[in-house]
Amino acid sequence: MPDRPARLTKPTLDKDLDKLTHVEDTIRYVTRPLVAPGIALIFLGLAMLFAGFYVLDRPRVTLTVAATALAGYMALNIGAKDVANNVGAAVGARAITIPSALVMAAICEILGATIAGGPVIATVSSHIVDVTEAANTGKLTWLMMAALLSAAIWINLATWLKxxxxxxxxxxxxxxxxxxxSSGPGLVNWHVMLAISSAWVVTPILAGALAALFLFFIKTFIIYREDKIAGAKYWIPVLMGVMAGIFATYILVQTTPAENLSGSAKALIGLGVGLAAWLIARPLVIRQSVGLDNKNSALRTLFRLPLVGSAALLSFAHGANDVANAIGPLAAIVRAGGSKFVAPPGGPAPLWVVLIGACGISVGLLLFGPRLIRLVGEQITKLNPMRAYCVALSAASTVIVAASLGLPVSSTHVAVGSVFGVGFFREWYTTHSKRRLAYLRHKSEHLEIEEPEERNIDEIRRRRLVRRSHFMTIIAAWIVTVPVSATLAAIVYWAMVALFV
Structure with missing residues (x-):
C-alpha cells in the first residue's frame, strides 16, 4: 500500500479560524438589537448640537440643550409607539408594503408637524399653565423640564407594562x-384643562360615529348592491375626491392668511383639487376592477387605494397633533429667553424646535416601527380594507379638527373609538338592517337567513364581553395616566429644584 502524501496544512488553524467566524456571527447576532438604540442616540446627539447652534448666545444654554435631548427622546417614543395605529391597517390589508408604509408615514408626519402643528404646540407650551408668571418667577424652565422627563418615564414604564x-x-x-x-393650583389654567378634558371624551365618540356613518354609506351604496363592482367604480373615486378636496381646503386654511386668500377662493381651490383627485382615481379603479368577480373579496382589492390615502392622512394628522407632546415644553423653555433666533412669547414655536420634534417622530417610527407594524398588521387582518378605511378616515378627520382648534387629543384613543364605532355599528346593522336581510334573501333564495356566527349565542356574548373589557381597559388607562404623570412630574420637579437650584 503506497504511503499517503504528507499534509501541509494545520487542521487546528482552520478550526481556530472557524471559531473566530462563529464568534463574529454571534457578536453580530447579539449586537443587532443595539443598532436602533445606537442610531437613536446619534439622533439625540445631533439634535443637541442643532439646538446649541441656535441658543448659543442666550443664558442657560446647558438647560436648553438638555431639554432638547428630552424632547427628542419623547419624539422617538411617540414615533415608535403610535406608527402602527396609522399604517398598521393598510399593511395588514396588504395595500402597501412595510418599507413603503414607513417612508410614507415619515414624510406625512413631518409635513403634519411643520404645516399644522402650531395650534396644539401653542396650547401645550403656553395655555395649560400661566407661562408668563412661571417665567417671571424663574420656574418655567424647571417646570417644563420636569414635565418632559416625567412624561417620558411614565410612557416607558407603561409600554413595559403593556x-x-x-x-x-x-x-x-x-x-x-x-x-x-412649582406655584400651586393657581398657576394652572383650569378652563383650558376643562376644554382639553372635554375633547378627550368627545373625540373618540365623534370618531366612532363618523366611522359608523362611513361604513353605513359603503354598505348601502357598494356592498349590498346587486352589482358591487359597478358601485365601487362609481363611489370609490368620489370618496377619494371628497377626501382630497377637504384636506386641500384644510391646508389652505391653516397656511394662508385670510387677507391673502378669501374663504371662497380656498373653497374653490379645494373643489378643484377634489375634482382632480376624482379624475385621477377613476381610471385607476376601473383598471383594477377588470376581471374581478362580483364578490366582497373584489371590493377588498378596490379599497386598497383609498385605504393608503386615509393612512397617509392619519399620519399627517398624527404629526400635527402629537408633535406638541414632544416639543411643547421645549418651545416654552426656548421662549423664556431672548435671542434673535427665538420666537416672541405667545408666537409660533421656532422652526428648528418643530423640526426636532417632527424628525424625532419620523426617526422613531423608522427605527422601531417595523416590529409594531407587523404585530398590528397581523392582528388587524379581520379589519378588512373597507372597515379599515372607515376607521382611518374618521380618526384622521377627528384629529385634524381637534388640532386646528388647538386641542391636544389622543390619536390612539381616537383610533380606538373609530374601531369600536365600526364594531358596534356592525353588531346593530347585522341584526336590524332590512337592506342586508333583503340582499341575503335574494342571494340565497331562502326566506330564513341565519349566519354561522349567529347560531352560537354564547360565542356572540363572549366576543362582546371581550370587546367591552378591552374598552374598559382603555378607559382605565385614560383615567390613571393624568394623575400618575402629574404626581410623577411634581416629584421630579421637587427633586430637580433640590439638586440644581
Missing part, C-alpha cells in the same frame, strides 16, 4: 403636575 396609555394625556398631566408643584 398599558395602552396616551402620550398626549401623559404630557398634559405632567405639565399640570409640575405647575402645581
Amino acid at each position: 398599558a395602552p396609555v396616551s402620550t398626549t394625556h401623559a404630557i398634559v398631566g405632567a405639565v399640570v403636575g409640575a405647575g402645581i408643584a
Whole structure:
C-alpha cells in the first residue's frame, strides 16, 4: 500500500479560524438589537448640537440643550409607539408594503408637524399653565423640564407594562403636575384643562360615529348592491375626491392668511383639487376592477387605494397633533429667553424646535416601527380594507379638527373609538338592517337567513364581553395616566429644584 502524501496544512488553524467566524456571527447576532438604540442616540446627539447652534448666545444654554435631548427622546417614543395605529391597517390589508408604509408615514408626519402643528404646540407650551408668571418667577424652565422627563418615564414604564396609555394625556398631566408643584393650583389654567378634558371624551365618540356613518354609506351604496363592482367604480373615486378636496381646503386654511386668500377662493381651490383627485382615481379603479368577480373579496382589492390615502392622512394628522407632546415644553423653555433666533412669547414655536420634534417622530417610527407594524398588521387582518378605511378616515378627520382648534387629543384613543364605532355599528346593522336581510334573501333564495356566527349565542356574548373589557381597559388607562404623570412630574420637579437650584 503506497504511503499517503504528507499534509501541509494545520487542521487546528482552520478550526481556530472557524471559531473566530462563529464568534463574529454571534457578536453580530447579539449586537443587532443595539443598532436602533445606537442610531437613536446619534439622533439625540445631533439634535443637541442643532439646538446649541441656535441658543448659543442666550443664558442657560446647558438647560436648553438638555431639554432638547428630552424632547427628542419623547419624539422617538411617540414615533415608535403610535406608527402602527396609522399604517398598521393598510399593511395588514396588504395595500402597501412595510418599507413603503414607513417612508410614507415619515414624510406625512413631518409635513403634519411643520404645516399644522402650531395650534396644539401653542396650547401645550403656553395655555395649560400661566407661562408668563412661571417665567417671571424663574420656574418655567424647571417646570417644563420636569414635565418632559416625567412624561417620558411614565410612557416607558407603561409600554413595559403593556398599558395602552396616551402620550398626549401623559404630557398634559405632567405639565399640570409640575405647575402645581412649582406655584400651586393657581398657576394652572383650569378652563383650558376643562376644554382639553372635554375633547378627550368627545373625540373618540365623534370618531366612532363618523366611522359608523362611513361604513353605513359603503354598505348601502357598494356592498349590498346587486352589482358591487359597478358601485365601487362609481363611489370609490368620489370618496377619494371628497377626501382630497377637504384636506386641500384644510391646508389652505391653516397656511394662508385670510387677507391673502378669501374663504371662497380656498373653497374653490379645494373643489378643484377634489375634482382632480376624482379624475385621477377613476381610471385607476376601473383598471383594477377588470376581471374581478362580483364578490366582497373584489371590493377588498378596490379599497386598497383609498385605504393608503386615509393612512397617509392619519399620519399627517398624527404629526400635527402629537408633535406638541414632544416639543411643547421645549418651545416654552426656548421662549423664556431672548435671542434673535427665538420666537416672541405667545408666537409660533421656532422652526428648528418643530423640526426636532417632527424628525424625532419620523426617526422613531423608522427605527422601531417595523416590529409594531407587523404585530398590528397581523392582528388587524379581520379589519378588512373597507372597515379599515372607515376607521382611518374618521380618526384622521377627528384629529385634524381637534388640532386646528388647538386641542391636544389622543390619536390612539381616537383610533380606538373609530374601531369600536365600526364594531358596534356592525353588531346593530347585522341584526336590524332590512337592506342586508333583503340582499341575503335574494342571494340565497331562502326566506330564513341565519349566519354561522349567529347560531352560537354564547360565542356572540363572549366576543362582546371581550370587546367591552378591552374598552374598559382603555378607559382605565385614560383615567390613571393624568394623575400618575402629574404626581410623577411634581416629584421630579421637587427633586430637580433640590439638586440644581
